[in-house]
Amino acid sequence: MRSIELLKTNFGIKIKGITDLDLAQTLDCGQSFRWVENNGKFTGVAFKRQVDIYFDNDALCIDNTTPEEFEKIWRKYLDLDLDYGKIREDIKKLHPVLEEACAYAPGIRILRQEPWEALCTFIISQNNNIKRIKGIVERLCGSFGDNMGNYFTFPDAEKLSELSPEDLAPIRAGFRNKYIIDAAVKVAGGEVDLEKCRTLSYDDARAELMKIKGVGIKVADCTLLFGLHRVEAFPVDVWMKRAMEKLFPDMTADDFGEYAGIAQQYIFHYSRMHPDIFE
DNA sequence: GCCCAGGTATAAA
DNA sequence: TTTATACATGGG
Numbered sequence: 001m002r003s004i005e006l007l008k009t010n011f012g013i014k015i016k017g018i019t020d021l022d023l024a025q026t027l028d029c030g031q032s033f034r035w036v037e038n039n040g041k042f043t044g045v046a047f048k049r050q051v052d053i054y055f056d057n058d059a060l061c062i063d064n065t066t067p068e069e070f071e072k073i074w075r076k077y078l079d080l081d082l083d084y085g086k087i088r089e090d091i092k093k094l095h096p097v098l099e100e101a102c103a104y105a106p107g108i109r110i111l112r113q114e115p116w117e118a119l120c121t122f123i124i125s126q127n128n129n130i131k132r133i134k135g136i137v138e139r140l141c142g143s144f145g146d147n148m149g150n151y152f153t154f155p156d157a158e159k160l161s162e163l164s165p166e167d168l169a170p171i172r173a174g175f176r177n178k179y180i181i182d183a184a185v186k187v188a189g190g191e192v193d194l195e196k197c198r199t200l201s202y203d204d205a206r207a208e209l210m211k212i213k214g215v216g217i218k219v220a221d222c223t224l225l226f227g228l229h230r231v232e233a234f235p236v237d238v239w240m241k242r243a244m245e246k247l248f249p250d251m252t253a254d255d256f257g258e259y260a261g262i263a264q265q266y267i268f269h270y271s272r273m274h275p276d277i278f279e
Numbered sequence: 280g281c282c283c284a285g286g287t288a289t290a291a292a
Numbered sequence: 293t294t295t296a297t298a299c300a301t302g303g304g
Contacts, residue, residue, distance in 0.1 A: 127284060127299075129283080129303080175287095177300090215287085239285065
């Protein structure tokens, strides 16, 4: 992001010069499940901190944080140093439909979430809907995360690895409970190395994650994209499969290039908002 | 009641 | 290697 200006406020910080960011498109689009919106203000927890994020005119405000913490956490989390305008220019050249999709939701950014949280929440996401996923994640944090007063942290793999699937009954994740525990045991025990997935080849990183029971290609790709910022990962769910067949019959995931995952998010959002294209 | 939800494991063809 | 079915839960 070119020349952003950071100011302190009574509540936290204010940043001028932010472009290519829409909070609803980014925080409430099914890549993260811990953000709650009211009146344009988004409250959420990441990296054990809770903040409120909102726009005051064109200034991005983050309450309950400091400039130091912004530099350490939120600047990265919101991916503010990647030039999405430039990336969209590249993506648009791939296909005319992508021009429209990019123009429709130009404020999407790929969050840099914590890998374990991304893995865990996308295990929960399988054969599930976003509203219920959010509820399960909330109960998971409330039951097993650290109590920070107003909120709970996301429970780490070590904590969950000590539990049994039956212990997770209160979160009501159903058959996914055993998958969550298997993931926790393998991650906490080092059998699955999430950090290594940053440098492994795409195929090897997928295979590393798929050692976990309940992790298939879709969950692996979502973890790589949203938790490890592997933007070449291109998650394909049932909806995206339909969108691909209808909108890009002549293309495969490989044709979307190094920013395939970002293109996928534009396509996903666009097609969700235009279900009529499938008629 | 029935259907589906940002899928995957398992068994069978 | 590809295709069908169960899986827990809850909202529409």
